[in-house]
Amino acid sequence: MATVMAGNGAAAWGFRLSRVQCYPYYPITPSTSCSQQISRWVYDGAMGAVTINAESEHSAASQIIAAGKNVRAGTATSSKGLLYMIEVLENAAGGAIPCGLFIGNRATGAPINIWADHSDAYAMRDSGLIQIFAADGQESLDSIIQGYRIAEDLRVRMPFAVNLRGFTGTHAYEGVEIPSQEEVDRYLPPFVPLYSLFAPEKPVTYGAMLSAYPYRRHKRNQMAAIGNAAEIALKAGKDFAEKFGRSYGHFEWIGDRKAELVVALLGESAAAGEVATRHLQGKEGIPGVALLKIRLFSPFPAREIAQALNRAGTKAVIVFDEGLQHGGVLPPLAQRITAAVHLHLGGKGPKIASVIGGLGGSEVRQEHFQLMFNLAANIAEGKPYRPEPYWLDIDEDPIFVEQENQVSPKLWKKWGEIWKKQPRQEKYCAPIPPDTEEIRIYSRAGQGAITSAVGFTGAGIENGYRLVTVPAFGSERRGAIITTDTLINFHKERRIRSFMRAWDVVILYDDTILYSPEHRVLDGLKEGGALLVNTSHMSVKKIRGLLDAGEGRVRIFTAPAAAVSEGLGLKHINMPMLGALHKVYDKVPFDKALGYYERNVPRPREASLEAIRRGHAETTDQEIQRTRKERRLLVSQDFLDWRPEDHSQESWPSALEEVQIG
Amino acid sequence: MKEEQRTLVSPNRHKEFVVTGELVEIRDRAHAGETEKKGQPEDKTGKRLSPPEILTIEEVARQPVDGIDTAKALSAMADIGPEARLFVYRPEGQAVRYEVFEDPRVCPEVHRGAVIENLKEKPRDVSGWRTHDFFIDLKGCLGDECGRCAIVCPENAIHLRGKGKGSFHEIDPLACKGCFICWVECVRTAADCILVDGKTFDPGMRAKHFGE
Structure with a gap:
């Protein structure tokens, strides 16, 4: 039986069912209500955990690391809060401390913006955490439970983060299936700390200083450990499907098995992409289309994605990023997919173009995906395309240009040759009839x-x-x-x-x-x-x-x-x-x-x-006679006569009088 | 007024976590509800929940682990190779969980997660670092009445010898790196107590360290 709740509430259930024992937090939009819900449960005694009201995200991250040595720990954050945590979170990754984060993805300033995109998750990319992107509340609940199982595996021992798009994910109310505590206990074994807390006969030092020789060896081992997470995530997803009936892999392939045109993306925006893909599937004159919804971002399942694209005979991939890599060649996801295709398929791989959109809470709608499939079709036909990212919904720099005077001459000089050869095809862009x-x-x-x-x-x-x-x-x-x-x-x-x-x-x-x-x-x-x-x-x-x-x-x-x-x-x-x-x-x-x-x-x-x-x-759609009851403010003569020089306590005019007429 | 107490739900079978207001107290499950016994402190070393062991193939071959199918575990480890480890969790002596896995952190010098097991660290000879030799004259040392130098020594190079009146401190010449901290901190301002290069008092050196 599904219960209606927001994405944040579902994430809170994920932490509760995983029996998180320590939950330090510092609230930040849009992930606040997750922490709020957990602290309410702890106060009510429904959840046996210790919550700590930290004085900053930096402290909250330090506390989950300190707690994560010996108990199961978690927290939720967003945007700048996550950026403030990164400094500490690298220690969790390097120190092999498994702990969990739920992130309501939000833009990072400046300019300040509280709405959704993946900038914060991309900023965390190189901190050594396992990163999972959930597409709705249900997925974030399930991913948090699976996340602890992956993170605490002896071959991994790493912190993990579950990402959900801010507002459209974290504040979308929908039906969420909550598994029972017994079922989750059977799936997720209790936490086993590797060292005793306070053991004077066997003291250990965490975060000791290492010189170059042991440091470089340790870092190599750390990379090996996060690499193991991919295989374990697959197994954890398979076990989860057996126990709970919802299957999870590294990515989800939505659409045709043989897909010439693919749009790849992370997380919640796949909802709009799914509608567009289903609409375009099987239409006349349109080759196979598919949406590649990537769930595991770090460690990136490069070989599996390359193989999936190869198997489907894909000719063109449009990678949709909701974040930037400033000064980079391509945004993070596009770069990872390009590297994967180049390394594993070489020259035989599909052509890859990058599109940036959905920034700072911009809507990602079905028609955007129609445009992207159109672009993919043009590329698959061998038309030239930009070797740098396209932008969604920028009036000055659209994906398709019909007439030359639509854009500035400078831009036309740069991209005109490409625009001229890239037609906007009506069969892709025709409006989708409403289905809901x-x-x-x-x-x-x-x-x-x-x-x-x-x-x-x-x-x-x-x-x-x-x-x-x-x-x-x-x-x-x-x-x-x-x-x-x-x-x-x-x-x-x-x-x-x-x-x-x-x-x-x-x-x-x-x-x-x-x-x-x-x-x-x-x-x-x-x-x-x-x-x-x-x-x-x-x-x-x-x-x-x-x-x-x-x-x-x-x-x-x-x-x-x-x-x-x-x-x-x-x-x-x-x-x-x-x-x-x-x-x-x-x-x-x-x-x-x-x-x-x-x-x-x-x-x-x-x-x-x-x-x-x-x-x-x-409620009625008929004309009905209602007794008119009008209210108007009457201004007294005193009020009009009043002058500032008269101002004193005694002569303060009793100004407004409410009178009923009619 | 006494604040309300509640116990956290915990899988730990030996300790319970009692929350009073904002304080979390950890106490034995057996003693739940009792007030703490006064008198001789118990030796709890044996009773403490022991952490899991992570054993290599040689260690398992040398000493079979009770309660698990060692032969099966060994063959599984042999399949993996030298990176194979056996994880055994015996909170009360009996194995409740065990698992063979391939350790991604194979480097022998660095422990899992860059954790250093302090008692396994071997002392190093740092005598080459110092430019002066330090020696505590037992005539001047106050022994166990003071002990300040032993506390402040960053390298734990100063140890107490003997008991009571005849006790004195001694500097380990291999561990002393010559930092002058004991000499500065000595309650007797190192007068006829700590000798530097055989001298008890050196106005030049004092001026350098105390700014006199």
Whole structure:
């Protein structure tokens, strides 16, 4: 039975089920809620561990190393926090101390940016850690459990890091299967320290200074040890599949077995790539396509990847990197794949081009993968291509250029010959028809939109659908307009967690959003889709007039959520809006969902449940006469007469008076 | 008010970890709940949970390991070659877990993870490093009443000989690197106690070291 939780929550379960005994941490966006959840469990006594509130990431890393000598230790971090840890983490790798890190991948400054890319993981690349890239919450939970098994193996004894893309991975709420503690205990043996803690009769020194002769020999051994991790990861993945039914390897090959065109990438963005690959598979005039989703980044399974490409008869590989190697020839993943192909296949290998995208929280969408497959097809046909990275979504420097005047003359002088020979092919770039149903909520931060969307997701998952909710983060300011998106996937066997951005339902938690010049709420709404507005005084007709949309374009519903919540003494309007959503969108049946809500609504439970029911009942697409209750601020004469020179305690005007009219 | 105590879940069968507020106390499982016994400290060396052993093929061949199929382990190790190691975990004398593996860290000088087992380190002759010879005159030394030089010596080159009134300190001439620390730190300011090149007092040297 899947439980709805965010990627960070799943990672916390990974640490809990691995029976982590020491968890020092220093919180940083976007991995904070993982540490928060663990420290809550430790406080409640649900998890037998010691958490330490470290004074910095540097200390947290030092503490996991100190603890990792004798107990199972772990921590979570991101971005600059990880960069601050690197100085210490090299000691864990060199000192053969197995410990675990969960990393919510985030950009590194400057400019400061809290959103996702792989810059931090790439910065850690040469610190000697085993690096695993997970694509969703479930994979990060499973990878942490497997990570301890790999890291503690006697042939390895190395720290490991599980990476998950920030926000789209760490804050995406979806169904996660939590294995039972007994099952995990059978899979993961207890930690065995190699030296006793405090043994006066056999004292040892960790991190001693070594001169060149023993140092170089030790470093060679360290490389051999991390090299062993590849083979052990494969075995750990196979055992995991036997026990839990979810299989993991070095990489996942999604698409055709014989694939001429391949896009290789790491981690979560594969969700969008998967949709594009499945769409292009078997289309007329398109050769075999596949997505190479690499899971084990360090140690890099070079031989296996080269062999897989060789076996599939691949002609062109596009390597998609969400990070840079400043001053390097190619970004890190592209460089590793190029080296692998060159060393293991020599001249027979496929041609490799590099694309950089998804930086600093940039969306990685299906159409980007369509462009990449198009580029791969051109390269496979023998067209010239750039010997340096292409960029995604840069208007001044696109992948395909139709006319010369589209780019600057300087750029045209440099790449014009290549652009002229690289056609944009319609069969690759035609829009993908939507296969899922999607709901978007516009709300103001603090209104509880995420809580209600997560509730809806839980109810949907319990009823056997696959739902994902991804909230937008960033405008961390109460009252700012934010979006929360939910995807409903009716294919039981197929995993889809990438949004088409074609909304079936758009919900406004506040009617003033209709006036926002920045938010055109009908953008992206499907023809004939539904718009649900929380309003106490606007009529359907008025909303239709404001949006200038006909009956065929949009069905409009209104819900008096504020009045319902006020009547029940609730602070938030999210519960009535949850009920209203079920009225507008009935694919997740309300009566079945109520069973889930009865067990899971936030406190006060009775009032919240009643609010959901009333919200459902009172939502309508009809014109109804509401008693007009208008509030206006009246300014008293005292206030207008007041001058700064009169300012004193006694003469302070009682300025604002609230008067009801009507 | 006494703070609430709770015990951590731990696979360790000998020790338990008791958390009181922010403090973690480690105590024997057998003594759980009892207050600590006063009096003679117990010799716990034998009782401590012993770490696992990692044995080479020669060591296993020389001394069969109790509780495991040594012949099978040996043949598995022979297949791997000289890098084969046998991991045996005997927390209470009985093998609860064992495993044959190929050690990626084969270098004999450097232990796994650059860990140095301190008692296995052999003392080195550093007498060539020093430019002056140091000697403690037992007439001036306060013996076990003081012991400051033995504490401050960075090389553990100074040892106490004897007991009580007749005790005195002695410098190991092979281990002394001539750093002057004992001479500076001596509670008797090295007057008729530590001889440098046979001299008890040298105004030039004092000026150099104390800035007098």
